[in-house]
Amino acid sequence: MNKLKNIKAVIFDWAGTIIDYGCMAPTQVFIEVFRKKDIILSMEEARTPMGLAKKDHVRALFQLDTVQKQWLAEYGRMPSETDVENIYSELEPSLAAIVKDYCDPIPGAIKLIKSLQDQGIKVGTTTGYVEEMMNNIIPITSAIGLLPDAIVSSSEVSAGRPAPWMIYLNCEIMEVYPLSQMVKIGDTVADIQEGKNAGMWTIGLTKSGNELGLSLAEVNAADPIWLAEQIALAGRKLLNAGADFVAEGVWDCWAVLEELDRQIKENITIQRQTIPNITKGKQVFNYFPVFF
Numbered sequence: 001m002n003k004l005k006n007i008k009a010v011i012f013d014w015a016g017t018i019i020d021y022g023c024m025a026p027t028q029v030f031i032e033v034f035r036k037k038d039i040i041l042s043m044e045e046a047r048t049p050m051g052l053a054k055k056d057h058v059r060a061l062f063q064l065d066t067v068q069k070q071w072l073a074e075y076g077r078m079p080s081e082t083d084v085e086n087i088y089s090e091l092e093p094s095l096a097a098i099v100k101d102y103c104d105p106i107p108g109a110i111k112l113i114k115s116l117q118d119q120g121i122k123v124g125t126t127t128g129y130v131e132e133m134m135n136n137i138i139p140i141t142s143a144i145g146l147l148p149d150a151i152v153s154s155s156e157v158s159a160g161r162p163a164p165w166m167i168y169l170n171c172e173i174m175e176v177y178p179l180s181q182m183v184k185i186g187d188t189v190a191d192i193q194e195g196k197n198a199g200m201w202t203i204g205l206t207k208s209g210n211e212l213g214l215s216l217a218e219v220n221a222a223d224p225i226w227l228a229e230q231i232a233l234a235g236r237k238l239l240n241a242g243a244d245f246v247a248e249g250v251w252d253c254w255a256v257l258e259e260l261d262r263q264i265k266e267n268i269t270i271q272r273q274t275i276p277n278i279t280k281g282k283q284v285f286n287y288f289p290v291f292f
Contacts, residue, residue: 001115004257006264009122009176011167011200012148013051013186014129015102016209018109018250019141022218023050023187023210025102026128029095030061033087039070043213050210051190053128053160054095055088096133103140106208107216108251110145115254123148124170126194130155150174162193167200181264185253187211189241196242201260204238206231208249211238 016023030046041061049060061067062079071079113123125148127134134153141147150173154160157169167184171177184195184202187209195202206212207219211234219227235246245256 001254002258002261004116004119004121004261006181006261007121007183007257008178008181009124009171009174010116010183010185010257011124011126011170011195012109012113012184012250013188013191013209014125014127014134014137015099016050016187017106017185017191017205018113018125018146019105019137020102021104021106021208021216022212022214023047024215025099026050026054026057026095027210027213029091029098030057033091033094034061034067036090037087038074039067041067047210047213049190051128051161051186051188051194053154054091054130055084056160057128058084058087058091092130092132095129096136099129099133100136100140103137103144105141105144105146106250108249108253112250112253113146113148117149122150122174122176124150124167124174125152126161126166126170126191127151127153128160128190129153161190162197164194164198167194167198183257183260185250189237192238192241192243201264202243202245203253203256204235204241204243204246205250206234206238206246206248 012018014020015025027043027046027050031041031043034041045061045064045066049057052060062084068078116123129137131153134151138151150170152166152169152173154166157163157165159165167179171179176182179199182200184191184198184200185205186192186195187205188211192202192204212219212230214222231248238246247253247256
């Protein structure tokens, strides 16, 4: 493991990136809350806006044609902002109650964060969860050694992802800059957009997070060929969203960070990178070549 000399900070997402393999907690709650209103969401639909602040996630779901048609059939009108508020008022306490059961660290997360901190690199975090939800998570994750230097939730800023405000607040808390020497790691399109809007390098995670959407047990039981194809599709989606690199999970990120450290030293302009020899994310290119 080489020393990183030019990266000043790494900012991680939470669910699907450093805890909750597969980003399972929010998905289940969204489906259940809409079901209580007699609106059926598929797993894919529930996951599509993942990474946004949770109220924005509700708004995005109401923009889906399938949801609007169901709402019109059920209530005789199109959904309104009042409906957003009503759904969210049920979702927030439900999600706050369940998140504490989805705090297991993703393999490699604690090791990666500690390795960065041991080298004097600041570790920040952003999340679509609000502060009340994080208050149920932090005591559990802190007790098991998951200790970032900063934690910023979507309720602490004027707007969540894809706006960069949570990242900027991390920078202020950690007293670190410039953003061109910082890296955002996350598992959703919104994570990548947040990082790019802040002017950071970005790494998208394909296997551990929302885009694949499988628990660790489901991943281990999956057909290897099918799984590789799904990981490839997740990689393509994150690259198309602007990710500079993709990796399967945080356990794969050190080699990517070493390459980023080299590029920062050589003052290479931030741009989309596809270097399949660095991470297991190269499987993306084995199945679905991507050309830029």
